[in-house]
Amino acid sequence: MRGAVMYGPGDVRVDERDEPRILEPTDAIIRISAACVCGSDLWPYRGVEDMQWPAPMGHEYAGIVEEVGDDVQTVTPGQFVVGSFWATDNTCEICRAGYQSACVDRVPMGMLGAQAERLRVPLADGTLVATPDLPSDELIPSLLSASDVLGTGWFGAVAAEAGPGKTVAVVGDGAVGLLAVLAAKQLGAERIIAMSRHASRQRLAREFGATDIVEARGDDGVAAIKELTDGLGAHSVVEAVGTQQSMDQAIHAVRPGGHVGFVGVAHGVVIDGMDLFWSLAHVHGGPAPVRRFLPELIELIWNRKIEPGRVFDVELPLDDAADGYRAMDQREAIKVLLRP
Numbered sequence: 001m002r003g004a005v006m007y008g009p010g011d012v013r014v015d016e017r018d019e020p021r022i023l024e025p026t027d028a029i030i031r032i033s034a035a036c037v038c039g040s041d042l043w044p045y046r047g048v049e050d051m052q053w054p055a056p057m058g059h060e061y062a063g064i065v066e067e068v069g070d071d072v073q074t075v076t077p078g079q080f081v082v083g084s085f086w087a088t089d090n091t092c093e094i095c096r097a098g099y100q101s102a103c104v105d106r107v108p109m110g111m112l113g114a115q116a117e118r119l120r121v122p123l124a125d126g127t128l129v130a131t132p133d134l135p136s137d138e139l140i141p142s143l144l145s146a147s148d149v150l151g152t153g154w155f156g157a158v159a160a161e162a163g164p165g166k167t168v169a170v171v172g173d174g175a176v177g178l179l180a181v182l183a184a185k186q187l188g189a190e191r192i193i194a195m196s197r198h199a200s201r202q203r204l205a206r207e208f209g210a211t212d213i214v215e216a217r218g219d220d221g222v223a224a225i226k227e228l229t230d231g232l233g234a235h236s237v238v239e240a241v242g243t244q245q246s247m248d249q250a251i252h253a254v255r256p257g258g259h260v261g262f263v264g265v266a267h268g269v270v271i272d273g274m275d276l277f278w279s280l281a282h283v284h285g286g287p288a289p290v291r292r293f294l295p296e297l298i299e300l301i302w303n304r305k306i307e308p309g310r311v312f313d314v315e316l317p318l319d320d321a322a323d324g325y326r327a328m329d330q331r332e333a334i335k336v337l338l339r340p
């Protein structure tokens with residue numbers, strides 16, 4: 001089968017890869033309907049994060065079940081399914097507490113390479129959620145987004161305790177940040193401040209529910225948020241980048257007693273103890289437990305209450321995956337969808 005493989009920074013090729021097969025009785029094999037390039041795939045692409053090359057790529061996926069192992073009970077061949085970027089049992093104590101991304105049995109899907117024609121999904125019962133029926137084609141981008149970017153933005157908003165009466169600021173205008181805006185809106189936030197200096201991303205943020213846009217960054221960005229909130233800071237701040245500047249901005253922009261939800265994969269971020277001490281903030285985040293939210297997100301998409309798939313502004317055949325990486329690296333695309 002065909003699948004994207006990274007051979008080193010800046011070097012993605014679509015190769016012939018081995019067909020996946022059932023290895024454990026809890027596995028499923030799915031035929032990928034759509035996959036995509038993640039902002040986090042850009043860390044190794046840019047040489048910031050080391051990997052063992054060559055590495056199969058992709059951890060976001062939606063598709064049709066082709067085969068299941070003998071112990072799989074909740075999904076059957078022919079169903080359309082969405083799964084998270086961690087395969088999880090969904091039964092251990094950590095999963096039951098809603099933190100599936102730290103499941104004691106978790107398997108990182110990125111190692112299996114979802115930017116491909118087919119994919120083995122371990123722990124299928126605990127990982128995959130089936131849609132009520134086969135989706136129409138126009139629903140597939142939104143369902144795919146639930147696999148990571150929507151689930152991650154949603155977790156950011158939940159961790160930041162976005163809700164009625166709250167002012168929510170979102171640091172980061174990538175797909176996750178934009179979908180954190182959508183999540184904050186769904187969760188009932190009163191005011192949503194999107195931080196972005198790109199016209200097309202500002203437009204999408206407004207369509208997803210942003211009430212204010214702040215273009216300034218760093219201390220100026222913090223000052224702008226204070227100015228919009230009577231000098232107090234936002235009740236909730238979602239950090240969706242993973243850099244020192246974005247984390248500082250988030251912690252400085254939240255009001256005392258407020259909540260920071262951080263979902264950007266932190267690279268070289270150091271949190272100053274005194275800063276944190278005086279912030280009086282709740283700070284919670286990490287790899288999103290997407291599986292916790294999947295049934296609810298699929299229902300919202302299925303009933304056309306939300307259309308998160310709009311973050312995909314470029315669609316390419318899988319064979320052109322390298323162009324997709326390049327477009328996202330150059331920020332020419334917000335998010336690239338790949339069709340096998």
Ligand SMILES: [Zn+2]
Pocket residue numbers: 088089090091092093094095096100102103104105106
């Ligand atoms: Zn678990």
